[in-house]
Amino acid sequence: GDSVTQMEGPVTLSEEAFLTINCTYTATGYPSLFWYVQYPGEGLQLLLKATKADDKGSNKGFEATYRKETTSFHLEKGSVQVSDSAVYFCALRVDYGQNFVFGPGTRLSVLP
Amino acid sequence: SAVISQKPSRDICQRGTSLTIQCQVDSQVTMMFWYRQQPGQSLTLIATANQGSEATYESGFVIDKFPISRPNLTFSTLTVSNLSPEDSSIYLCSAGGQGYEQYFGPGTRLTVT
Numbered sequence: 001g002d003s004v005t006q007m008e009g010p011v012t013l014s015e016e017a018f019l020t021i022n023c024t025y026t027a028t029g030y031p032s033l034f035w036y037v038q039y040p041g042e043g044l045q046l047l048l049k050a051t052k053a054d055d056k057g058s059n060k061g062f063e064a065t066y067r068k069e070t071t072s073f074h075l076e077k078g079s080v081q082v083s084d085s086a087v088y089f090c091a092l093r094v095d096y097g098q099n100f101v102f103g104p105g106t107r108l109s110v111l112p
Numbered sequence: 113s114a115v116i117s118q119k120p121s122r123d124i125c126q127r128g129t130s131l132t133i134q135c136q137v138d139s140q141v142t143m144m145f146w147y148r149q150q151p152g153q154s155l156t157l158i159a160t161a162n163q164g165s166e167a168t169y170e171s172g173f174v175i176d177k178f179p180i181s182r183p184n185l186t187f188s189t190l191t192v193s194n195l196s197p198e199d200s201s202i203y204l205c206s207a208g209g210q211g212y213e214q215y216f217g218p219g220t221r222l223t224v225t
Contacts, residue, residue: 032212043204044155044216046113051212089154093212100145100214102155 002027004090004103012109013080021075021106023064023090031092033057033066033073038087038105047075047088080110114139114207116217124223125195132191133220135205140185142208146178149202149219158203161188195224 007022025031032051036044048057053068062077073090090103115138125131135144146158158178159167167180181189192199200223206214 034213036216043116043118043218044206046213046215049213093214099157099160100155104154 002029002031002092002094002101004092004101006088006090006103006106009087009105010107010109012111014111015082016079017110019075019077019080019084019108021088021090021108023073023075023103025071025073025090025092027071027092027094029094031094033064034091034093034100035062035064035073035075036089036091036102038089040086044089080108082110082112084108085110114141114215116205116207116215118205118217118220120220121218122221122223124225126225127195127197129195130191130193131195131222132189133203133205135188135190135217137186137207142185144182144188145206145208145214146180146188146190147204147206149204151201155204158190192222195222197224200224 004025034049035047037047038044048059050057050066053066056065064073064075087105087107089105091100093100117136119134144161147155148158149155157170158173159169159180161167161180161182163182163185177193179191202219202221204216204219206216
């Protein structure tokens, strides 16, 4: 079945550090890929997306590139801020259905 | 993008009672979804709600426990019935966007005592 794997958290970084959160997937179809962010006490917000191989999604300084050859969609940010502290979810949706499959989430804490 | 609101934002309920959660979207959408997020966990899809038809439930979720209504293209309700402490979770609704994405409501935090 379709699945998403993320790096284990929590991830703790100092402000202005470089962030990478790894995400790999398995899918029977040709998926669209997403990163969602959940701030404390809130719902999920769409952070970025990519719908085909080699697409790069970007938003708020975050980037992720759809790598079909390595089935990966790693999230990166060059300089994190305290306000980026949240849980980040990688997710996929396959072409044939509406259902999303979410990864387990990675908690990020950024220290001042 | 769609803006989604949920009511209530949180509730504390007694064992054996039921809670109905409302989800309102600011535009017409074909598909709405209900998820459960247990403490510290990822999201699990409960069911997909299409307007004018029965909801489609995922494995492990049944209509008697999680009845869903979808009376129109902007609104849905999820009822969690016969509550037990194991039902304590965050319940999230979402709606499908134009570009394959889903947009989420802020969630309803349920505590069962």
